[in-house]
Amino acid sequence: MASVDADRSWRRRERASTAGLLSGPVLWLVLFFLGPVLYVAAYSVGGIKIFPTDAGVVSVGDWKRFLVGGSVYLGLFWKSVRISLTVSVIVVLLAYPVGYFLALCVKKRKYVLLLLIIAPFLTSYLLRVLAWEVILGDTGVINSFLTSVHLRSAGHPITWLLYSQFSVVVVLAYVWVPFVALPIFVSLDNLDLSLLEAAGDLGASRLRTFWRVTLPLSLPGVVAAFVFVFVPTIGEFVTPLLVGGPSGYMYGNAIQDLFTRGTDWQTGSVLAMFLLIVVAGLMALFGRYVRVRSVAA
Amino acid sequence: MSDAPASRGALTLLRVFYGLLVVFLYAPIVILAVFSFNDGDPSFPLQGFTTQWYGKFFSNPLLLAALRRSLIVAIASSCIAVALGVMAAFALIRRRFVGKAATSALFFSPLVIPYLVFGISLLLLFTLVDKILRQTAGVYIGLGLHAVVIGHVVVTLPYVILVILPLLERLNVSLEEAAHDLGADAWQTFRRVTLPLLAPALFSAFLIAFTLSFDEFAIASFVAGREPTWPVYLFSQLRVPSQLPELIAVSSVILFMSLAVVVLAEMIRRLVERRYGEEYAARGLA
């Protein structure tokens, strides 16, 4: 009898302690994550009034204007998607050979060599962008080098190296390649080598083995890598701000400008919510590839 | 018909490609380091060796203040995140309750949100809260480091939980139950049995949260207010590199330091894992 009571009281305390355990993180996220995001959503439909120019009346007018009213911002969104796609493709193409090499061709010290690739990603993002500003500028490393070896005359530097879409793509690719090497490596590293051997034994050439066995099996890792880069880059605003110039302006910059350079926070909220919905949707769509736990190992 | 995954020719190509990529990744960092000693602007031709930029860095009060602030924010937010993360991980692994999937989704949802959007939402939150406080109590809090800490806890929490969960799963529950039978209450058990066993995960989690917070720019740019953190300060100097040589000196220092930290952390992690691995094996826990 006594042990049953002790058992019950233990369970009761456990349940209470569960609530206690959960209350901390849940409360924090509800107050400081869900709440604010709901505010933005509410603002986007006019439910909040901060400035005199806010209507203060709930309406989907701003959403309509953005989605179907021929808004420039929608065009800017697609431009950002294009840039993001370009960066993602480049990054995956660069990272795959490295992942393949390290996972399948290297026997000793493969993790050290992998760390060598990944390490730059763990250093400061801004500083790595600074490095490219120094390299690409009109009086930067590349141009001054070309001038000093007389490949270009002084006063005529290559101007499109910096403050252009080109520089945005180069810098973003540079920033993301290290990060992307990991999921590709992991998926290739987890390949069952006996499958490759079997293919070889059945008479397939190396190329064929790669094309019909290795590549398809590593596809989840590739898709994960692609998604890891593509999704965040759509809303990228820091790199365009530093090296993009007027033509490298991206969707994230428009959101930032709307919130920091004027009082049209309503349009800004619409743009921000749209980005969030797109990103969340994409993550849900590709969720089965992005097995967060295993990749984070 | 060979079983190697690449022919010798392909292997050489792959080796070269790897080498080139490493060069591509580290060249800008090396260039920064080279020009940090250049007596002049960062462009060819080089103009002589100097260490003056490094000296100037140490005497720049704004820069040092920003670094200090980032340190404070990173430590504070990492501690809170690890504490909350342990609570969350415990509840997810050790307890049964309704709506676990929804709660789990909540815990991991900050992974999805672009920091730009989240930073803006925090700006909105604090703007509205300040408005209310001003009108009801005449109090003004404003933006500042507290806001940055709050934001960083939110975005680092998923990573913290992700790191702690696997280790918590592997820990043998019977150890804790044994402690209970011996008379320890929940808190004692946690403090003297579970926590030490979780140490490597806690260390990793803290490190990850710290790194994330220290370098985080987007959220801080919206809510740091008049207390710029290191990335915010750095950014304000980068927009037009007015003090370029000094900045390059600082950048080189920080980049090499963080590379060293990465290597060190990895070595420590392996060490800890090996040591705890032995202990687990000895106690029959693995």
Place this chain on the structure above:
Amino acid sequence: MTRELDRLIARRIGRRDLLRYAGIAAGAGVLAACKQASTAAAPGSGASRVPIAQEPGGLKVYDWAGYGGGEYYPKDEKATWTTPYQDATGDTPTFVLFENDDDGYTKVATGNAPYDVVHPCAYRFKDYVDLGAVQPWDPSLIKNFSQLTPLLEQFGQINGQQYFIPEDWGYIAPMYNADQVQPQEDSWSLLWDERYAKRIAWINTLEMLVIAGYYNGVADPWTMTDDELAAQRDFLISKKDLVSFFWDQSYDFWLKFKRGDVWIGYAWPDAFGYASAQGMNAVYMQPKEGRIHWACGLGLFADSQNYYHAHEYANVWSDVKTAEFLENFYYYGHANTTVDTSKLPPGVVKALNLDNLEAALSPPLSHQESWISRRDVYADYWGQVKAA
């Protein structure tokens, strides 16, 4: 019995309930915020003012960079603003910076600018007054006020009260590096001269629309219709590829000009001043469409507790020494009429037309930077220029 109760209570404190309560709290919070976020600050009344000795002090000045905070000339800025103010009141001012007028106004409009004095430019004065954020000055409390020219002080008079005290003024004009650039004519068209692609800097504000308006012959670019705005927008979009960057701070533009990254730019006189001091062959153009003249001035926040302190600060601003600092260092004009122009660098007098203020501030030499009633519409069109 009690055990049953305990069990019932324990079961109540479940996660579901917790989330429900949290949700209700959040919802209530949203509703409360929606209701309360709509009222603006009430304007301060002058009825019961404490004497200066009882004011809290710690004057907070909400300003551009370089007007006392020491961003550009630490020693000289301190000597011009902080030290005289300290001598007069024993108080030390602190400076909070905004990036530009938009940034400053936005913060004030959210109600989160708990400062004493603000320094916006004249074309936003009415916006601040409409917000109810500022209260009128009492010029009789400012000793140096009589030395300020009425030509500028009129800009600060709204609804018959001196809401702002205009102090500094200057121009907006194209500036170019004469070593690299030969304009075909003295016109704003230099800002989109295709011969100098990627060597041009524009300002990062909606005033580019106004400039385009003046260039394209719009009657009053400060009150453009949607059609006129659309035309300027499309025009600017078509020329955007020629631009290297949009500047937010004049000093940033100057640094790029100095390094030779840009040769042409929409410029304030301070950039020209730096260039002249550096010995560069810079020209501050008088375009045929006319320059634009701006004036910025001091406002007093409605809920400031430092009424008399603020007036003392305004007195320092109005002093001839401040005028001399601005004119020597920034090539900005100042409202104080007792400045000895013979002591200034000749370039300043010429660039600012200081010898004939009335002509300087009127067409054909310059147009006034006017208040824009449909500012949010202009902002929207400028956003479209950047996004396109």
